[in-house]
Amino acid sequence: MSLTNFFQLFLIDKCKECSSVSCYVKYFKQNFESWTSGSVEIDKFIQSTQLLAHGDTQKALEWIPYDRFHNIKYFEKIGIYRANWIDGYISEWDSKNRNWIRFNKNMLVELKSLNNPKNITLEFMNEIKSNYKFYGITQDPLTENYMMVLINKCKKCNNVCNAIAILFKQNFENWTSTHNDIKRALEWIPYNKLNNTKYIAKGGFGKIYKANWIDGHISKWDDERLNWKREYPNKFVALKSLDSSRNITLEFMNEITQHHKINNYASIIKLYGISQDPKTQNYIMILDYAENGSLRKYLDMNYNIINWKNKIDYLYDIAFGLNHIHFHKLIHRDLHVGNILHRGSVCITDMRLCKPADYSESESTKNSVYGVLPYIAPEILQGQNYTKAADIYSFGIIMYELISGLPPYYNIGHDENLAIKICQGLRPRFNINVPQLIVHLIKRCLDANPLNRPKAIEICKILREWAHEFSKSSDSDQTELKKQIKEVEGSNNELFTSIRLGSLYKTHSEAIYTSRLLNFDNLPKPRNSDDYYKQNNNIISKEYLESLLNNIVDSQQTQRIDISPKINDSQQIDILLQIGDSQQIDISKFYKN
Known part of the structure; x- marks a missing residue:
């Protein structure tokens, strides 16, 4: 072919209106004789739309034979048929196969019939002209009524x-x-799809089990098989059985509803769906399984191998999840390490007490608080409404616990006396040296004035920056946090950094770390310690802590202890950890020359 002939062909194939060689109009025109609706008016209308679809097939309507639909169902309430369109809609022209490429095979569409007879009415034509956003027109062969094939948007x-x-x-x-x-989708999961169910633990509202989910979770829709594709068959899941839930309660629906709002975010445990135990009739939430259990359990078993990078990463995960909760205008209201799960990273769970940020307590429940006492903000203990700042206080206690390895106030009873002291400024005190930057952030979270506490988004930014510092491989780039960590690591005694704390600290018999109903009256107005803003190397001073604990610490813990040289290292550690925050002992005498 000569160059002249080539350009002549090129010019011939160009659309005169849009100047495009690949104009779609010519492909529509070549098929005008291959179809008919049986109505001249409808044929002309469909063809007129196709003649406008130069570079955009979405402008074109088409005649769709009725046999290209299946699973046709009528919904009486809305007067609409729904059906699956086998072919799907036109996308672009396939030059190789000389046919249209189509998308979304077996897609769901709506079929709207105007109950018109086989003779086209002015009403029908006005409807289709004013309702231009649809795929095409078909005809029911039984009634002979014409139907618009609507986009199911x-x-x-x-x-x-x-x-x-x-x-x-x-x-x-x-x-x-x-x-x-x-x-984000939840599903109903038949109980017979769960295998090898094993009891794990009892929570504040029900029992937790572990099981294999035979099918695995939904991944995407399979157009060929007309069913869901699933991933990870026989995967481990956690079953949260809710006590006395055979009759659906407001609390049960609240937990599912609030969890669903934040279900697709990192650092929030994934909720897959709901099932029901056929024996007890209790409803069950199907959740992601965290192989390491709660963060408290993980700390008890692994504190000696957790480094500063791990601690910062875990805190960032928690703050990240909490920020998403607050972003959706929700308050967790029961944040503690028992509701933080460890699965390599950490994530927040248990949304049963979660409420909208603008939720107000009724007068009958205003002085009743449900939760774990050491993590509850002083203003909440006093009877004020929950705010996002109350969650931040709980986060501050979690920061202390993750850094120290010890549960807050583990060595004293969790009763009204402790609630009073918390309102008076009692805060858990570190037994190890901690970088001032970290202490400062914890103290901001634990401030008695909720307005002084940072927002979750600010905490996220701080922790993200710290986490980024640890990702730098060069030791020459020493940030302030790294310098402070290096200093405290040099001064901290190996007693606190090379032992398994979980096997050595002893919890007071009345120290309770499960959520429960608390009802305190006439608590003092929340305040900080007298020297709260002067302390740099700890949360509160030793002197203020001792003055507050004087009348609530067990006599066994406050008595003077004579440490004899004959006592072995293990016994010395045990004694020291039992004393906990209530006294300071010169640990240098434990070292042998």
Whole structure:
């Protein structure tokens, strides 16, 4: 072919209106004779839309034979048919196969019939002209009524989310609004799909089990098999059985509803769906399984191998999850290490007490608090409404616990006396030297004035910056935090850094770390310690702590202890850790020359 002929062909193939060689109009025109709706008016209308679809097939309508739909169902309440369109909609022209490429095979569409007779009415033509956002027109062969094939767009996200919310909507009535994010979807999981169920622990509201989920979780929609594709069959999941939940309660629905709002975020334990125990009839939440259990359990077993990088990473994970909770205008209201799970990284769980940020307590429950006393902010103990700042206080206590390895106030009873002292400024005190930057952040979180506490987003930024510092491989780039860590590591005694704390500290018989109902009256106004802002190397001073603990610490813990040279190292450590925060002992005498 000569160059002249080539350019002539090129010019011939160009569309005169859009000047495009690959204009779609010519492909629509060549098929005009291959189809008919049976109505001249409808044929002309469909063809007119196709003649406008130069570079955009979405402008074109098409005639769709009725046999290209299946699973046709009528929804009487809204007067609409829903069906699966086998072919899916036109996307672009396939020059090689000389046919249209189509997307979303077996997609769900709506069929709207105007109950018109076989003769086209002015009403029908006005409807299709004013309702231009649809795929095409078909005809029911039984009634001979013409029907518009409508885009099943979601009213909330304005997308054709057919493989997500619409398919849930199609398969069962109680569908969860997931739109274009399959990870947010919950499902009903038959109990017989759970194998090898084993009891793990009892929580504040029910029992926790471990099981294998035979099917695994939903991944995406399979257009060929018309079913969900699933991942990780026989995966481990945690079953949270809710006591006395055979009758659906407001509390049960609250936990599921609030958890679902934040279900697709890192650092929040994943909720897959709901099941029911056929024996007890109790409903069960199916959650991701955390192989290491609670953060408290992990600290007890592994504190001696956790380095500063691990601690900062774990704190960032928790802050990241808490920030997402607050971003969705929710308050956790029961944040403690028992509700932090460890699975390599850490994540927040248990949304049963979670409430919207603007939730107000009723007068009957205003002085009743549910939770774990050491983690509850002093203003909440006094009867004020929960705020996001109350969660920040709980986070501050978790920071202390993760850094020290010890549960807060483990060596005293968790009663009204402790609640009084917390309002008077009592805070847990470190038995080890801690970098001032970290102490400063903890103290900001534990400030008696909620307005002085940082927001979750600020904590996230600080911890993210610290975590980034540890990711730098060069030791020559010594940041302030790294310098402070190096200093305290040199001064901390090996007693606190090379032992398994979990096997040595002894918890007071009335120190309770599960959520429970607390009811305190006439507590003092929350305040900080007298020297709270002057202390740099600890949360509160030794003197202030001792003055507050004087009348609530067990006599066994406050008595003077004579450490004899005959006592072995293990006994010395045990004695020291039993004393905990209540006294300071010169540990240099434990070393042998």
